[in-house]
Amino acid sequence: MSRVRCLYCGRTIADDQARCPHCDAPSHYQQRGFRFGARQRFVMFFVVLAVVVLGLALWLPR
Numbered sequence: 487m488s489r490v491r492c493l494y495c496g497r498t499i500a501d502d503q504a505r506c507p508h509c510d511a512p513s514h515y516q517q518r519g520f521r522f523g524a525r526q527r528f529v530m531f532f533v534v535l536a537v538v539v540l541g542l543a544l545w546l547p548r
C-alpha cells in the first residue's frame with residue numbers, strides 16, 4: 487500500500503481507498519486497477535481466440 491495525492495482536494499490518501507476521505511471524491515487510482523483487470527480479460531480472450539484459430543487451421547483439410 488502506498489500513498490497518493492487526491493486529484494480533487496490535493497490531500498494525501500491511501501491508494502487502495504475507493505473514495506477520498508477528505509472530499510468524498512471517487513479515487514482515480516482505484517479506477518486504474520479496474521482497467522488493469524479489464525486488460526487481463528482482453529489478453530485471456532485473445533489467447534482463447536488464438537487457440538480456436540489454431541484448432542480450426544489443424545482441423546480444416548489442407
Ligand SMILES: [Zn+2]
Binds near residue numbers: 492
Ligand atoms: Zn480529496
